[in-house]
Amino acid sequence: MFINLFRALRRHGIPVTFNEWMLLQEALGANLADSSLTRFYHLARAILVKTEGHFDRFDQAFLECFGHIESSDELIARIVERLAQLPPLELTEEEKRLVEELDLEEVRGRFLDRLRNQDDEEHVGGNQAIGVRGRSPFGAWGYNPAGVRIGQDVGRHRRAVQIAEKRSFRNYRDDVALDTRTIKTVLGYMRQVVREGPKESLDVEGTVRATCRNAGELEFVWERARRKRIKLMLLMDAGGTMTPHAELVSRLFSAARDLVKNLKFYYFHNCVYQELYTDIAQMTPVATRKVLEQTPRDTRVILVGDAYMAPSELLHPNGAIDFWYRNDRPGIEWLRDIRKRFRKVLWLNPEPREWWSSVPTTRLIESLFPMHELTLEGMRRGTRALMKQ
Amino acid sequence: MNRFKGTGSYILSDSLKEIVNAAIVLGRPLLIKGEPGTGKTELAQVIAEDLGLRLIRWNIKSTTKANEGLYVYDTVQRLNDSRFHDKDVSDIRQYIRFGGLGEALRSEEQVVLLIDEIDKADLEFPNDLLYELDQMRFDVVETGDHFRARHRPIVMITSNSEKELPDAFLRRCLFHYIEFPDPEMMERIARVHYPDLERKLVAQVVARFYQVRERRDLKKRPSTSELLDWIQAIVAGGIGERELTRRLPFLGVLLKTEEDLASVTR
Numbered sequence: 001m002f003i004n005l006f007r008a009l010r011r012h013g014i015p016v017t018f019n020e021w022m023l024l025q026e027a028l029g030a031n032l033a034d035s036s037l038t039r040f041y042h043l044a045r046a047i048l049v050k051t052e053g054h055f056d057r058f059d060q061a062f063l064e065c066f067g068h069i070e071s072s073d074e075l076i077a078r079i080v081e082r083l084a085q086l087p088p089l090e091l092t093e094e095e096k097r098l099v100e101e102l103d104l105e106e107v108r109g110r111f112l113d114r115l116r117n118q119d120d121e122e123h124v125g126g127n128q129a130i131g132v133r134g135r136s137p138f139g140a141w142g143y144n145p146a147g148v149r150i151g152q153d154v155g156r157h158r159r160a161v162q163i164a165e166k167r168s169f170r171n172y173r174d175d176v177a178l179d180t181r182t183i184k185t186v187l188g189y190m191r192q193v194v195r196e197g198p199k200e201s202l203d204v205e206g207t208v209r210a211t212c213r214n215a216g217e218l219e220f221v222w223e224r225a226r227r228k229r230i231k232l233m234l235l236m237d238a239g240g241t242m243t244p245h246a247e248l249v250s251r252l253f254s255a256a257r258d259l260v261k262n263l264k265f266y267y268f269h270n271c272v273y274q275e276l277y278t279d280i281a282q283m284t285p286v287a288t289r290k291v292l293e294q295t296p297r298d299t300r301v302i303l304v305g306d307a308y309m310a311p312s313e314l315l316h317p318n319g320a321i322d323f324w325y326r327n328d329r330p331g332i333e334w335l336r337d338i339r340k341r342f343r344k345v346l347w348l349n350p351e352p353r354e355w356w357s358s359v360p361t362t363r364l365i366e367s368l369f370p371m372h373e374l375t376l377e378g379m380r381r382g383t384r385a386l387m388k389q
Numbered sequence: 390m391n392r393f394k395g396t397g398s399y400i401l402s403d404s405l406k407e408i409v410n411a412a413i414v415l416g417r418p419l420l421i422k423g424e425p426g427t428g429k430t431e432l433a434q435v436i437a438e439d440l441g442l443r444l445i446r447w448n449i450k451s452t453t454k455a456n457e458g459l460y461v462y463d464t465v466q467r468l469n470d471s472r473f474h475d476k477d478v479s480d481i482r483q484y485i486r487f488g489g490l491g492e493a494l495r496s497e498e499q500v501v502l503l504i505d506e507i508d509k510a511d512l513e514f515p516n517d518l519l520y521e522l523d524q525m526r527f528d529v530v531e532t533g534d535h536f537r538a539r540h541r542p543i544v545m546i547t548s549n550s551e552k553e554l555p556d557a558f559l560r561r562c563l564f565h566y567i568e569f570p571d572p573e574m575m576e577r578i579a580r581v582h583y584p585d586l587e588r589k590l591v592a593q594v595v596a597r598f599y600q601v602r603e604r605r606d607l608k609k610r611p612s613t614s615e616l617l618d619w620i621q622a623i624v625a626g627g628i629g630e631r632e633l634t635r636r637l638p639f640l641g642v643l644l645k646t647e648e649d650l651a652s653v654t655r
Contacts, residue, residue, distance in 0.1 A: 017560055023415065032411045042404040043411055050559035052422060052566040188552050208464050218472065254608070380553075 008061035009048060016048045023047050037066065063165060183255035186379045190230050190387055201225045232260045233295055237305030239270035245350040248374060249304055264295060270309045271331035273320055288334060292341050300344040300386050303369065306351050307362040314361045339368055346382045350374040399435040400578050405565055409436060412563045418522055418544035423567030425549065426612025433503035433545040443500045447489025449509045455517030458490035459527050481531050494525060499540035508548040515558035572599055582617050593630040594620055601643055606652050611643040618642045
């Protein structure tokens with residue numbers, strides 16, 4: 001059932017598996033959706049989607065499959081609503097009795113009967129008595145074999161299609177949502193646990209082994225505690241073209257600072273030359289050479305920048321954007337030095353990937369560093385690669 | 390089959406109610422995520438109360454190993470006992486300490502098992518639970534005892550998404566994300582906790598709360614529990630709705646970092 005939803009989900013990049021799909025079928029078999037599209041929406045989402053980052057894609061896929069229909073529960077709710085809105089004068093005595101005596105199912109049944117008996121082209125007529133003066137763009141209610149179709153005006157109830165239409169999880173999309181917390185989650189992948197420091201925690205296994213060797217005389221074995229350790233260096237572009245991304249970069253920075261004790265960070269201006277800056281506002285310089293020499297080789301290095309500059313800034317001596325700045329070596333050589341010094345490097349680019357190939361300097365730098373988008377998805381891929389390299 | 394209906398003091402959406410019931414019927418663990426303070430942990434408590442079942446909590450820490458959830462063989466205690474000859478150490482069973490998952494699978498009646506903050510543990514941790522959660526059985530290798538759940542426990546798992554969970558684990562769970570309550574729902578929550586408070590005041594406090602919360606520059610956004618504390622402070626301080634429109638008293642209750650305080654008061 002609903003195999004088109006399965007296809008749509010896969011098409012939107014939600015990794016639905018066959019097993020999950022079968023579980024949904026089982027749930028439908030157990031009548032958990034209770035023939036309600038709204039319940040089906042929540043049920044399917046709970047079973048098929050495992051991260052709020054994909055909820056928005058689910059909404060889109062759901063709309064593609066079900067956006068054009070409105071389900072029976074909506075129909076009932078709407079009829080009740082319309083009946084409530086109906087001015088009493090428009091009700092004949094017979095209709096009033098109907099409303100009072102019949103339960104909803106019956107009202108609905110009769111209502112549909114009436115609609116069926118109507119001319120399909122003329123959507124106005126006897127149905128008005130039941131209070132269906134749809135204010136939809138199409139003017140009235142109609143019946144079609146695929147299901148009941150009612151206009152597009154918005155009701156007060158949360159209905160499946162409308163929930164999907166609202167796409168309230170748009171901000172949770174993993175290619176959009178980038179607050180400090182989510183960044184931390186992604187960078188959390190870099191957390192590395194190693195044993196170091198003084199031997200202060202009891203090694204139970206070792207104690208048992210040593211005591212057995214000691215013929216039952218208790219002998220304690222101590223080991224070093226597990227500590228989080230990762231060395232990370234952030235090099236951030238603070239050049240003019242980065243201004244629109246400044247807030248994003250600062251969020252990345254504060255996430256990294258919270259997460260990694262051993263964090264070094266420097267700024268550069270468009271491209272790295274012989275000096276890096278510890279403070280971008282004050283332009284406090286340190287020699288790049290010195291930074292490279294003093295930072296251990298196993299430090300992981302993340303460069304953040306749009307890699308967007310004039311080719312001369314990257315390739316020529318004295319090409320720096322700042323007129324008074326003199327650099328004997330072109331930027332690209334400094335970048336090569338960074339690449340050579342550290343095995344584990346990553347370049348995060350806030351510009352969308354599609355643009356990269358059209359910028360010559362981006363292309364050049366991309367050939368030097370593994371480059372990923374500065375999005376949740378990009379950082380996830382990037383940090384994974386960074387840990388594996 | 391007992392159906393979970395929800396109780397008065399815990400306000401939850403219909404969709405979550407349905408998903409809890411779906412998880413029970415399908416016998417799958419339910420993974421709950423959501424911002425801090427949206428009541429993830431309380432949900433298990435409410436389910437247990439509502440269905441009249443025992444709740445077993447297994448709180449996960451960064452050092453927790455999957456095996457500890459089943460049982461721990463307290464070798465050190467046994468070793469210690471053996472030195473003084475005052476206990477019979479040949480019975481290993483008295484040194485087997487069952488963890489939350491072990492207790493749940495051993496239980497004679499159906500229980501609700503809460504695995505709280507699963508993301509705290511090691512990345513591979515959830516994968517180590519797969520067999521037991523699927524098969525609902527485990528062995529104690531030291532004694533050769535075999536346990537199998539008579540009634541599938543209702544398993545609730547919470548995560549603060551500090552780490553990502555492995556796909557294989559996720560595939561077996563149902564998933565729900567508790568959205569941060571909208572103002573309307575928040576008012577209901579506040580009124581459940583402070584039933585005697587004037588409606589207008591509650592509405593005003595909630596409105597002001599969302600004004601603070603919606604600010605984009607906040608490092609840490611206040612959550613439900615901070616709002617409830619704030620209400621208490623406002624009531625204790627005898628502050629009326631008029632005054633609330635003019636200023637934001639006791640901001641320190643809502644905002645926990647100096648930067649946030651500075652940016653809001655500025």
